[in-house]
Amino acid sequence: xxxxxxxxxxxxxxxxxxxxxxxxxxxxxxxxxxxxxxxxxxxxxxxxxxxxxxxxxxxxxxxxxxxxxxxxxxxxxxxxxxxxxxxxxxxxxxxxxxxxxxxxxxxxxxxxxxxxxxxxxxxxxxxxxxxxxxxxxxxxxxxxxxxxxxxxxxxxxxxxxxxxxxxxxxxxxxxxxxxxxxxxxxxxxxxxxxxxxxxxxxxxxxxxxxxxxxxxxxxxxxxxxxxxxxxxxxxxxxxxxxxxxxxxxxxxxxxxxxxxxxxxxxxxxxxxxxxxxx
Numbered sequence: 001x002x003x004x005x006x007x008x009x010x011x012x013x014x015x016x017x018x019x020x021x022x023x024x025x026x027x028x029x030x031x032x033x034x035x036x037x038x039x040x041x042x043x044x045x046x047x048x049x050x051x052x053x054x055x056x057x058x059x060x061x062x063x064x065x066x067x068x069x070x071x072x073x074x075x076x077x078x079x080x081x082x083x084x085x086x087x088x089x090x091x092x093x094x095x096x097x098x099x100x101x102x103x104x105x106x107x108x109x110x111x112x113x114x115x116x117x118x119x120x121x122x123x124x125x126x127x128x129x130x131x132x133x134x135x136x137x138x139x140x141x142x143x144x145x146x147x148x149x150x151x152x153x154x155x156x157x158x159x160x161x162x163x164x165x166x167x168x169x170x171x172x173x174x175x176x177x178x179x180x181x182x183x184x185x186x187x188x189x190x191x192x193x194x195x196x197x198x199x200x201x202x203x204x205x206x207x208x209x210x211x212x213x214x215x216x217x218x219x220x221x222x223x224x225x226x227x228x229x230x231x232x233x234x235x236x237x238x239x240x241x242x243x244x245x246x247x248x249x250x251x252x253x254x255x256x257x258x259x260x261x262x263x264x265x266x267x268x269x270x271x272x273x274x275x276x277x278x
Contacts, residue, residue: 017043018050018098025088025095026050036109042209047103048086051209054099057140061212062093064188068130080122081206101208106201113225113234119197119205120224124189124217131188134214145191148260149213152253160260167259170267173276174256181249189213189220191257194227218246222254230258230269239273251275 017032023045030046042051062085069082083101087093110116138146151160157175161167190196192211200206213220222242228234242251255275259265 016041016052018045018052019096022050022095022098025090025092026086026098026100027089028100044103048100049083049103049208050098050100052098053143054094054097055141055143056092056094057137058099058212059093060135060137061210062087064130065210068126072126078202078204080119080126081200081204082123083206083208083210104198104200104206107198107206109195110197110199110205111228111232111234113228113232113238115199115205116194116197116224116228117221119207120190120193120217120221122205123193123207124187124220127188127190128217134186135188138212138214144263145211145257145261146213148257149191149215151260152256153215157256157260164265166267167265170259170270170276171256174252174259177248177252177276179249181246183218183246183250183253184216186214186216189215189217191215191220191223192227193220193224194232216250218250219254222247222250223257226251226254226258226273229273236273239275243275 017034018028022028026045026048028045028048028050030044033044034040035042035044035049041053042049044050065082065085069084072078072081081104083104085093086100086102088095088100093099110119147160151157157171158168161171189212190207190210191213192209193207196207196209196211198206198208225234225238225242229236229238239251242248252275255270259267259270
């Protein structure tokens with residue numbers, strides 16, 4: 001039988017909150033508190049942040065993230081920070097799809113697009129050095145984001161949308177705009193930066209909820225800009241630099257990635273951006 005932590009025994013479980021087994025495995029303490037940012041599915045429990053949607057196949061990234069987080073914290077002056085992963089009591093890095101990082105007090109969400117883009121440049125420069133070769137574990141991912149990422153690159157985007165008729169026209173239009181432009185060297189990138197950058201008490205960017213992908217930094221930045229326009233109220237004019245050349249190709253693939261992974265997908269919202277037919 002799973003041991004119930006006393007601090008949670010009086011709570012009526014919310015359907016999206018970490019279950020008791022997960023709380024127990026991570027030795028979480030304190031009152032559960034939903035956190036903003038990312039997909040809005042993370043919870044604070046004392047000095048931990050618990051996030052769902054993770055698989056043990058991602059375990060390889062925790063040591064990389066931990067080493068880089070410590071190195072960035074030791075830098076003087078600090079210019080970038082990264083959330084520190086915390087293992088469960090049994091040594092595993094996920095429990096029933098949940099992962100934990102150390103909670104950072106005094107942070108505020110970052111919605112400033114220039115800061116988000118600067119954070120992307122810094123983080124990806126560090127990651128290029130920290131992870132010089134593609135980890136084999138990335139190919140093992142079968143979540144909807146990994147499936148959409150592959151479909152946006154391997155020519156199967158229209159097939160991926162076959163059972164979602166409302167996506168057909170948008171996906172077809174995006175695919176028609178693609179060509180074989182080189183988007184730059186591929187490396188480990190954060191595929192969900194917008195909404196996952198906080199500012200710490202000193203004003204430094206603090207990156208959370210790492211979503212790994214092996215793509216060019218240009219593509220990852222395109223995803224960040226797209227998300228900022230869609231969800232963080234960045235002006236649509238922010239897309240003007242992404243309408244020609246390699247940036248346009250990165251943005252088309254970023255949009256395909258988002259359209260195919262969104263569930264549900266607000267097609268009208270994407271169409272209003274004017275990315276197709278331009």
